[in-house]
Amino acid sequence: MVYPEPWCMPRLFTAGIAAFYEGYYANKGVKIIKGTVAVGFTSNSNGEVKEVQLKDGRVLEADIVVVGVGGRPLTTLFKGQVEEEKGGIKTDAFFKTSVANVYAVGDVATFPLKLYNEIRRVEHVDHARKSAEQAVKAIKGSEEGKAVDVYDYLPYFYSRSFDLSWQFYGDNVGDTVLFGDNDPASAKPKFGSYWIKDGKIVGAFLEGGSPDENKAIAKVARVQPPVSDLDALTKEGLSFASKI
Known part of the structure; x- marks a missing residue:
């Protein structure tokens, strides 16, 4: 896996969250190359790709290449x-x-x-x-002729890969705390993060949560409860959400 950022999915993940997934993928035999991009490809006479040329000068052998380039709204x-x-x-x-x-x-x-x-x-x-x-x-x-409530959306993102499954609700701005077991080698890792802005939790992320636990972090992101002690919040972790 090759990507230009300092860690995977920096638009959402903190460095602490990303470290878990990078370690987990590495344990599955996936080599991650960060801080560079593909700039060219070498193919054989049949047009089949054989190498990927990186901007930093490295050349990777390849049988197939999957390129993710994102997209923009077509307006x-x-x-x-x-x-x-x-x-x-x-x-x-x-x-x-x-x-x-x-x-x-x-x-x-x-x-x-x-x-x-x-x-x-x-x-x-x-x-x-x-x-x-x-x-x-x-x-x-x-x-x-009936009234309809305005759209009241709680931002929500999720992903599933291997035996992992994470969910995120709310806004990923402000300070963050990381809680739980984020060891990539754990048999059943379960960890999460809260984002805190202006003394309130505005975003919540959870890996390995049950349906009820995911509902709890969603409620936290919507209610935006106040917090004053980030160290205490780190220690409480998921139990904080369960009390809201």
């Missing part, structure tokens, strides 16, 4: 026709655009995120599904 079709903001199509809390009877949902929508009182664009399948549901409710409500 060029609507340029000059709908209002845009923060790289997406601006909508209200019902996903109506600036054009009557036109709605935008999912990754392309920039919408008011009630929980944080700001305009955001969210790239995730969970939001894509729920924003589409909200738009349909709004359309049906309009047709039937």
Whole structure:
């Protein structure tokens, strides 16, 4: 695995969280190369890839290459026709655009995120599904003359690989604490992090949680309970969430 950042998934993971997954993958025989990118490929006469050339000069033997380059919302079709903001199509809390009877949902929508009182664009399948549901409710409500609650979304991300499964809720800003067993060699690792901003927990991450434990960290991220002692929070760990 080759990636340019100092650790894996730095947009979400702290260095402490990333260290677990990097160690876990290494124990599975995966070699990780950080701080560089692929700049070229060597192929044989059949067009089959044989080598990957890295920016730092290294050359890796390869039989197959999987490239993840990300993506951007494709809004060029609507340029000059709908209002845009923060790289997406601006909508209200019902996903109506600036054009009557036109709605935008999912990754392309920039919408008011009630929980944080700001305009955001969210790239995730969970939001894509729920924003589409909200738009349909709004359309049906309009047709039937019924009021619909504004979209009140709690940011949510998750992943599953090997026998691992993590979930994250809320916002990953501010100070962080790491709790639990994050030893990559553990038989059943279970650990997590809280993000604390302005004296309140605004985000929560958990690896290896049960359904009830994942619900508990989701509730913490939404309720945003106050905390004053980060050391005490580290010691309490998951039990703090279970009390909210």
